[in-house]
Amino acid sequence: MMNAQEKKLYIKTWGCQMNVYDSNRMADVLAPLGYKPVEAPEDADMVILNTCHIREKATDKVFSELGRLRKHQEDKKAKGGKMLMAVAGCVAQAEGDFIMERAPYVDMVFGPQTYHELPQMVMKATGQRVVNTEMPTEAKFDQLPEENKNQGVTAFLAIQEGCDKFCTYCVVPYTRGAEFSRNYEGIRDEAKKLIEAGAREITLLGQNVNGWHGKDLKGRTIGLGDLIAGLADDVDGLERIRYTTSHPNDMKQDLIDAHKDIPKLMPFLHLPVQAGSNKILKAMNRSHTVESYVDIVNEVKKARPDIAMSSDFIVGFPGETEEDFEETLKVVKEVTYAFAYSFIFSQRPGTPAANMGMQIHKAVKSERIQRLQALLNEQQLDFNKAQIGKTMPVLFDRKGSKNGQLHGRTPYNQAIHAEGNERLRGQVVELEVTEARANSLEGKVAII
Ligand code: SAH
Ligand code: SF4
Ligand code: F3S
Numbered sequence: 001m002m003n004a005q006e007k008k009l010y011i012k013t014w015g016c017q018m019n020v021y022d023s024n025r026m027a028d029v030l031a032p033l034g035y036k037p038v039e040a041p042e043d044a045d046m047v048i049l050n051t052c053h054i055r056e057k058a059t060d061k062v063f064s065e066l067g068r069l070r071k072h073q074e075d076k077k078a079k080g081g082k083m084l085m086a087v088a089g090c091v092a093q094a095e096g097d098f099i100m101e102r103a104p105y106v107d108m109v110f111g112p113q114t115y116h117e118l119p120q121m122v123m124k125a126t127g128q129r130v131v132n133t134e135m136p137t138e139a140k141f142d143q144l145p146e147e148n149k150n151q152g153v154t155a156f157l158a159i160q161e162g163c164d165k166f167c168t169y170c171v172v173p174y175t176r177g178a179e180f181s182r183n184y185e186g187i188r189d190e191a192k193k194l195i196e197a198g199a200r201e202i203t204l205l206g207q208n209v210n211g212w213h214g215k216d217l218k219g220r221t222i223g224l225g226d227l228i229a230g231l232a233d234d235v236d237g238l239e240r241i242r243y244t245t246s247h248p249n250d251m252k253q254d255l256i257d258a259h260k261d262i263p264k265l266m267p268f269l270h271l272p273v274q275a276g277s278n279k280i281l282k283a284m285n286r287s288h289t290v291e292s293y294v295d296i297v298n299e300v301k302k303a304r305p306d307i308a309m310s311s312d313f314i315v316g317f318p319g320e321t322e323e324d325f326e327e328t329l330k331v332v333k334e335v336t337y338a339f340a341y342s343f344i345f346s347q348r349p350g351t352p353a354a355n356m357g358m359q360i361h362k363a364v365k366s367e368r369i370q371r372l373q374a375l376l377n378e379q380q381l382d383f384n385k386a387q388i389g390k391t392m393p394v395l396f397d398r399k400g401s402k403n404g405q406l407h408g409r410t411p412y413n414q415a416i417h418a419e420g421n422e423r424l425r426g427q428v429v430e431l432e433v434t435e436a437r438a439n440s441l442e443g444k445v446a447i448i
Contacts, residue, residue, distance in 0.1 A: 007045035009035035012065065015052025017244065018176075018205050019089055021156040022115060023050045026088065029118045041072050046084040046122070051091035053171045055346040059098075062091050066103050073105060084108065084125055088115070090175035094350070096133040109133070112161070112176055116140045135177040141186060153397040153426045154409070155199035159187050159227070160206025165247060167274075168285045168352040169314065169345060172207050181212045184222070184230060191235045200426055201240035201266075201395055201409075204228075210246040210255055225254030232264045239428055240395060242413070244270045245312075248288045251296045260303035267304050268338070268413045271297065272312035276331035277324035280317050283356070290331055297335050308338035308383065308412035315372055316345040316365030318356035325368050332375055338383040338412055340376045344369050377438060384414060384436035391446045394431045396424050415440040 009030055013023045026048060027037045041047050047069055051062050066085070073083040086108040087099050093111035100109055107125045110118070110132040121132060141158070162176045191202055204224075206212060212224045222230075228241055241264050248271055258265050271293075275281055278289050300307055313328060332340075344365045347354040387410070394408040394416055401407075406420040408431070417440060418431055424445075431443035 005034050007033070007035045008038045008043060009046050009048070010038050010041040010044040011048045011050060012041075013050045014058075014061070015050070015054065015089065016207075017156055017203065018158060018161070018207065019050050019052060021158050021205055022089070022112060023048075024151065024156075026050070026115055026118060029115060030122065033119055033122060041069055043076060043081075044072070044083055045081070046086065047072075048086045048088050051087060051089035053090035053094045053175055053348070055343060055348075058091050059095055062087060062099070063103065066106065070105055082126075084122065086110070086125075088112070090171065093133055093175040094171060096131050100131055111135070113140055141182050150197045151194065151199060153199060153395065154201040154203065155194040155197075156205050157187065157190055157194060157202050158182070158205045160209050160212040163207045164211075165208065165287070166285060168283065168356075169317065169348065169354075171348045171351060174350060176207055179208055179211055181214050184214050184216060184227060187227065188231060188234050191231055191238060195235060195237040198426060200237070200428070201242065201397075202231075202238060204241065204243040206243075207245065208247050208250060209243045210250040210252070223252050223254045224250075225252065225256070225258035228255075228258045228265055229262055232262050239264060240411075241265050242268060246271050248273070248286075248293050248296050251300070256299050256303050259300055259307065266411050266413065267307045268310065268411070269300055269307055270310040270312075270339075271300075273331060273335075274312060274314050275317060275320070275324070276326075276328035277320070280320055280324050283319060284314075284317060284353070290327065294331065294334060306412075309335055310339040310413075311335075311337055311341075313340060313342040313372060313376075314345050315342065315368040316360040318345070318353055318360065319358040320345075320360055320368075325372075328372065329375060332372070332379070336383075337376060337379050338414075339380055342369060342372050342376060381436070381438050383412075384438070384441055387412075387414070387433040387441060388436050389433065391430055391432045393428045394418070394443065395428050396420060396426065398425065410441065416443050417441070418443045418445060420445055 011023045013019050049062060049065055052058055073085060076083040085106045087106055088110055092109045096109045099106060108121055113135045114132045160181050162179045163173045164179045166173050194202060210224045216222045273293050274284060274286060276290050392410050394410055396406045396408040398407050400417045404419055405417050408416050410416055430446040432446045433441050433443045435442035
């Protein structure tokens with residue numbers, strides 16, 4: 001039950017895992033002011049839309065959501081209350097002034113680098129409207145309070161933020177700013193907190209997570225592989241480690257070695273290639289070639305032969321010919337993916353690719369994405385089916401949809417359901433895989 005001082009906080013989140021993490025941290029930072037997260041916007045004292053700017057119609061979606069929320073805001077006002085309305089995240093960063101202009105009922109607009117200043121902003125906003133799209137160089141992480149929202153058995157931990165790569169299609173370098181790495185101690189301490197709160201698996205997050213670098217406890221410069229090794233040793237109770245998202249050029253030897261040497265590091269690698277044609281990769285400013293990408297994948301496969309590969313793809317980049325697109329299909333066939341995201345190229349305002357000549361017709365883009373997705377879906381199903389009959393350690397993270405059933409993840413990040421006692425939640429259990437579908441597996445407990 002809520003007491004009189006408690007205020008209701010409704011946060012709606014779009015976009016990547018970093019945004020999910022940030023929403024949790026915003027709830028943490030507002031807790032001392034009496035705000036408690038709620039599941040529905042009606043009657044909330046504060047609403048935060050944590051937005052994503054990565055593809056089409058991002059801003060439109062925010063405005064239509066704001067339109068709906070405005071009615072709740074008016075209802076609340078009619079009852080003599082106040083609903084603070086805030087827009088955060090990457091649309092706020094990119095379109096802050098426009099939002100303030102077009103939606104006068106929005107009280108606050110603030111970008112991803114300012115969340116530690118939220119309490120001051122909220123106090124100010126009770127009097128006036130606030131825009132904060134600064135990108136302070138000091139780490140917001142150091143100023144955020146300790147984690148207190150229980151994320152459950154699997155948790156996210158942001159270790160790096162921002163991107164210096166400037167792929168020509170992408171808004172992230174503009175919305176998240178320059179690459180920044182948190183220090184080792186801060187990461188280790190947050191990992192310990194997450195474990196105390198019940199986490200068994202931690203996914204290390206960053207827009208360019210494998211660009212992470214820092215110093216170990218002895219002052220030596222280290223990369224992500226050494227960071228993972230350090231966490232595996234220093235954080236008791238941490239059973240599984242994952243990381244996302246990586247850039248091929250930052251796939252350094254220490255990280256490849258970590259896949260060989262650290263059993264807690266799961267055999268799954270999300271390594272976006274985007275396209276299979278060197279001409280397109282160059283126009284994208286990806287700074288890797290298809291050959292250098294395949295070489296890296298082969299190195300990783302050598303280190304961890306059972307590694308499951310995952311990627312992002314963009315089809316219909318300006319200038320992409322049928323031959324270029326077929327090279328994308330070729331790299332998919334060469335690498336073989338257990339999982340992938342694929343997107344139609346979207347012209348993002350302010351990015352170089354938005355104004356390139358030779359934009360591809362919509363009908364061509366949708367025909368290509370269908371062909372690509374058919375191939376990727378086939379590979380995903382094949383990968384899932386290949387697990388039938390195998391026994392593997394599964395981390396049960398939550399209840400399944402059916403009674404008496406649990407949901408878990410295989411080492412390869414596949415969702416798996418099995419009959420199991422509630423007490424197995426939070427445990428790693430050996431399961432035999434009995435059935436496979438496109439998006440999930442079924443299994444039975446092999447040994448308890
Ligand atoms: N390195 C980042 C990538 C963020 S964007 C991370 O941490 O996840 C996620 C994916 O969106 C990219 O890999 C790319 O495939 C896709 N994407 C980015 N900009 C795009 C655009 N303008 N059109 C279509 N897809 C895009
Ligand atoms: Fe965007 Fe490229 Fe940076 Fe990924 S590496 S966030 S796609 S600019
Ligand atoms: Fe979207 Fe920003 Fe993440 S644009 S994908 S929320 S970094």
